[in-house]
Amino acid sequence: MTDELIQKGMLAKNAAFALASVTASVKDAALSAIADALEERAEEIIAANAADIEAAERNGTRKAMIDRLSLSKERIRDIADGVRQVRALADPIGAVEKMWTRPNGLLIGKKVVPMGVIAIIYEARPNVTVDAAALCLKTSNACILRGGSDAINSNKAIMRVMQDAAYAAGIPEGAMCIIEDTSRETSIELMKMNGCVDMLIPRGGKGLIKSVVDNATVPVVETAAGNCHVYVDGECDLDMAEKIVINAKTQRPSVCNAAETLLIDEAAAPEFIPRIFDALKERGVEIRADDKSKKYYSGDTADANEEDYYTEYNDYIIAVKVVSGVDEAIAHINKYNTKHSEAIVTTNYNKARRFLNEVDAAAVYVNASTRFTDGFEFGFGAEIGISTQKMHARGPMGLEALTSVKYIIFGDGQIRE
Amino acid sequence: MTDELIQKGMLAKNAAFALASVTASVKDAALSAIADALEERAEEIIAANAADIEAAERNGTRKAMIDRLSLSKERIRDIADGVRQVRALADPIGAVEKMWTRPNGLLIGKKVVPMGVIAIIYEARPNVTVDAAALCLKTSNACILRGGSDAINSNKAIMRVMQDAAYAAGIPEGAMCIIEDTSRETSIELMKMNGCVDMLIPRGGKGLIKSVVDNATVPVVETAAGNCHVYVDGECDLDMAEKIVINAKTQRPSVCNAAETLLIDEAAAPEFIPRIFDALKERGVEIRADDKSKKYYSGDTADANEEDYYTEYNDYIIAVKVVSGVDEAIAHINKYNTKHSEAIVTTNYNKARRFLNEVDAAAVYVNASTRFTDGFEFGFGAEIGISTQKMHARGPMGLEALTSVKYIIFGDGQIRE
Numbered sequence: 001m002t003d004e005l006i007q008k009g010m011l012a013k014n015a016a017f018a019l020a021s022v023t024a025s026v027k028d029a030a031l032s033a034i035a036d037a038l039e040e041r042a043e044e045i046i047a048a049n050a051a052d053i054e055a056a057e058r059n060g061t062r063k064a065m066i067d068r069l070s071l072s073k074e075r076i077r078d079i080a081d082g083v084r085q086v087r088a089l090a091d092p093i094g095a096v097e098k099m100w101t102r103p104n105g106l107l108i109g110k111k112v113v114p115m116g117v118i119a120i121i122y123e124a125r126p127n128v129t130v131d132a133a134a135l136c137l138k139t140s141n142a143c144i145l146r147g148g149s150d151a152i153n154s155n156k157a158i159m160r161v162m163q164d165a166a167y168a169a170g171i172p173e174g175a176m177c178i179i180e181d182t183s184r185e186t187s188i189e190l191m192k193m194n195g196c197v198d199m200l201i202p203r204g205g206k207g208l209i210k211s212v213v214d215n216a217t218v219p220v221v222e223t224a225a226g227n228c229h230v231y232v233d234g235e236c237d238l239d240m241a242e243k244i245v246i247n248a249k250t251q252r253p254s255v256c257n258a259a260e261t262l263l264i265d266e267a268a269a270p271e272f273i274p275r276i277f278d279a280l281k282e283r284g285v286e287i288r289a290d291d292k293s294k295k296y297y298s299g300d301t302a303d304a305n306e307e308d309y310y311t312e313y314n315d316y317i318i319a320v321k322v323v324s325g326v327d328e329a330i331a332h333i334n335k336y337n338t339k340h341s342e343a344i345v346t347t348n349y350n351k352a353r354r355f356l357n358e359v360d361a362a363a364v365y366v367n368a369s370t371r372f373t374d375g376f377e378f379g380f381g382a383e384i385g386i387s388t389q390k391m392h393a394r395g396p397m398g399l400e401a402l403t404s405v406k407y408i409i410f411g412d413g414q415i416r417e
Numbered sequence: 418m419t420d421e422l423i424q425k426g427m428l429a430k431n432a433a434f435a436l437a438s439v440t441a442s443v444k445d446a447a448l449s450a451i452a453d454a455l456e457e458r459a460e461e462i463i464a465a466n467a468a469d470i471e472a473a474e475r476n477g478t479r480k481a482m483i484d485r486l487s488l489s490k491e492r493i494r495d496i497a498d499g500v501r502q503v504r505a506l507a508d509p510i511g512a513v514e515k516m517w518t519r520p521n522g523l524l525i526g527k528k529v530v531p532m533g534v535i536a537i538i539y540e541a542r543p544n545v546t547v548d549a550a551a552l553c554l555k556t557s558n559a560c561i562l563r564g565g566s567d568a569i570n571s572n573k574a575i576m577r578v579m580q581d582a583a584y585a586a587g588i589p590e591g592a593m594c595i596i597e598d599t600s601r602e603t604s605i606e607l608m609k610m611n612g613c614v615d616m617l618i619p620r621g622g623k624g625l626i627k628s629v630v631d632n633a634t635v636p637v638v639e640t641a642a643g644n645c646h647v648y649v650d651g652e653c654d655l656d657m658a659e660k661i662v663i664n665a666k667t668q669r670p671s672v673c674n675a676a677e678t679l680l681i682d683e684a685a686a687p688e689f690i691p692r693i694f695d696a697l698k699e700r701g702v703e704i705r706a707d708d709k710s711k712k713y714y715s716g717d718t719a720d721a722n723e724e725d726y727y728t729e730y731n732d733y734i735i736a737v738k739v740v741s742g743v744d745e746a747i748a749h750i751n752k753y754n755t756k757h758s759e760a761i762v763t764t765n766y767n768k769a770r771r772f773l774n775e776v777d778a779a780a781v782y783v784n785a786s787t788r789f790t791d792g793f794e795f796g797f798g799a800e801i802g803i804s805t806q807k808m809h810a811r812g813p814m815g816l817e818a819l820t821s822v823k824y825i826i827f828g829d830g831q832i833r834e
Binding site for chain 1: 615809
């Protein structure tokens with residue numbers, strides 16, 4: 001293991017113990033100080049960011065990516081406001097969820113406590129560095145962040161500013177850090193820091209998730225692959241169906257809760273297919289259709305194959321299949337989906353109920369767009385990622401997903417007979 | 418992957434979908450049928466068990482181990498009664514924990530659902546085969562069980578009886594199985610069945626847990642290593658302290674919630690050490706003491722070294738250390754413990770509060786024996802294991818630990834702006 005990991009891991013672990021006794025007021029003061037410092041020291045951050053952008057340009061990075069990487073005073077202000085929003089959330093730590101007395105008089109309470117040390121490996125924009133650190137601090141967790149090499153200079157500068165502000169406000173040193181060595185080897189070592197890292201959250205594309213699942217020996221929450229479906233039932237309001245399909249596919253196609261496959265009941269197909277295909281094409285969406293749906297459409301479409309139904313395009317592409325009804329729709333979804341977000345559009349009570357019960361996914365919708373699967377849209381006030389596993393947390397992860405529990409037991413000399 | 422794993426994994430996955438729609442009354446009828454069938458077909462099970470015992474004797478297995486492996490009519494009746502107890506528990510599946518309406522009118526509910534497919538790898542007695550299958554069935558989960566080779570004939574016979582009874586009662590085929598190939602290679606393949614296994618629980622010794630942590634790519638709940646402490650404070654009722662120490666160490670030394678190290682406040686040492694050392698020795702406990710505690714005792718003791726403080730003896734051995742007070746006790750525990758169960762004996766309010774807050778463990782006790790960390794003693798009515806990780810479940814795992822959640826969302830055409 002590299003010296004950097006050993007040193008920062010040890011500091012994080014010690015900080016985690018100390019953080020368990022830090023009060024909410026100290027944490028909130030630190031979050032305020034972080035937000036203010038990010039704005040006050042924006043120029044320092046922007047200067048570091050310029051080095052990342054220069055490197056990206058040298059490497060011929062796509063313009064859209066460079067855009068995502070770029071920090072301005074305005075963006076930093078938005079990021080700082082995000083920290084202030086986290087500060088304003090209720091602190092989940094310390095709540096005793098339930099407490100009961102056993103026949104022998106033992107009083108047992110189930111208390112919400114920090115997870116301990118949370119590692120987050122991400123590829124995204126430097127704002128994630130701030131988001132992740134703020135959410136971990138709010139929940140009294142130490143965090144070890146490992147961002148992408150593209151943003152390393154920005155991330156280092158941001159972390160320096162946050163550490164200065166947090167530690168001056170009384171947060172124990174070591175409570176947050178960024179791993180400066182962005183090599184793949186070091187990343188894999190981080191995934192194996194059992195005894196230090198209590199939870200690892202990967203945030204990024206398929207390759208990162210797969211690498212974490214394959215290599216990690218610490219507990220992991222798998223996130224974010226979303227092969228989401230909208231099923232348009234034969235009994236439904238077709239105007240509503242069109243609105244929902246268009247929203248789920250085109251409102252922001254690059255994200256995990258966007259729809260990738262449209263399933264259409266054959267009873268709705270003759271009327272719905274011409275209008276929805278035209279509407280999708282109008283918005284620049286490529287349609288990959290099965291033979292059945294092509295029968296109802298005179299325009300051009302591409303062919304859908306088996307592979308398409310497994311694909312999360314994250315793009316202006318949609319696969320389409322005509323199904324015989326809700327049974328085939330549910331069977332198709334349970335076969336091809338990634339258990340993220342699934343929607344039915346119907347006016348039939350029984351079909352709505354069956355879809356809700358039988359589709360296996362983190363979020364199942366009746367008559368709404370899949371795009372709502374999001375910590376903010378759900379009202380959690382925050383989101384550290386969207387879990388697609390069933391253990392620990394499922395769906396949008398807010399502050400609660402960053403906590404664990406501890407049983408506190410009050411006795412008067414009880415022993416076990 | 419072996420044909421057996423592929424076939425049983427596929428069946429389990431299909432059964433998990435079907436199980437999600439099976440009502441509690443069908444599950445309870447199946448549990449009753451299983452309990453009855455185990456008793457009715459006890460002779461068939463005992464005949465298979467005889468083959469395991471014969472093999473164990475041939476291999477020169479220790480008598481205590483053979484005892485643990487042996488099944489009699491009486492033991493089978495007790496096992497069947499265990500199934501009836503599981504049947505009597507409240508079914509957690511289907512509860513909607515909370516439900517709220519968003520400003521846009523979306524009604525969002527957080528619903529308790531089965532985990533899906535649960536794999537359990539265990540080394541213990543054949544009763545675990547029944548326990549595990551019953552708990553998984555009660556929570557609508559399909560299970561893939563992999564017991565030790567020592568009990569394979571017993572486990573196969575038990576599984577046949579349970580499957581016959583459950584499937585006849587309307588449980589979907591594939592809902593429970595035992596892996597007949599008990600090779601290490603197949604066990605490791607089971608740990609990598611992503612896309613099929615939603616949660617893996619190892620139950621056994623250190624070697625098994627380590628193998629699972631190192632090899633598994635599916636989500637794991639780590640269980641059971643327990644290096645537990647009792648700290649006897651300077652301000653306490655020494656009679657109570659003696660009772661608790663004796664109980665925590667000797668009531669059943671082989672289990673994970675037994676105490677392994679005794680920490681004594683130097684203020685209590687002169688009076689407490691002579692009596693507790695004598696009392697422990699009377700009960701056949703070997704004492705491994707630090708230099709400070711030896712000063713207060715005229716009899717013989719072994720020496721404690723650094724390694725002792727890390728050791729889970731699971732035996733009639735205890736390490737002892739004199740500490741300067743609650744601070745050193747907490748620091749020692751947080752350094753050496755496995756985050757399982759920790760106790761303080763004190764009459765001082767502030768020290769009790771500090772111990773509860775600052776000790777990092779699944780269960781922290783004031784004035785009670787660590788031996789209470791157990792699903793039954795906590796009142797859960799069941800236990801599938803004791804988690805020593807912080808993710809998903811911590812401490813004794815009852816039915817709740819075998820469930821996941823799903824967000825169900827009721828809309829009226831909402832789209833995201």
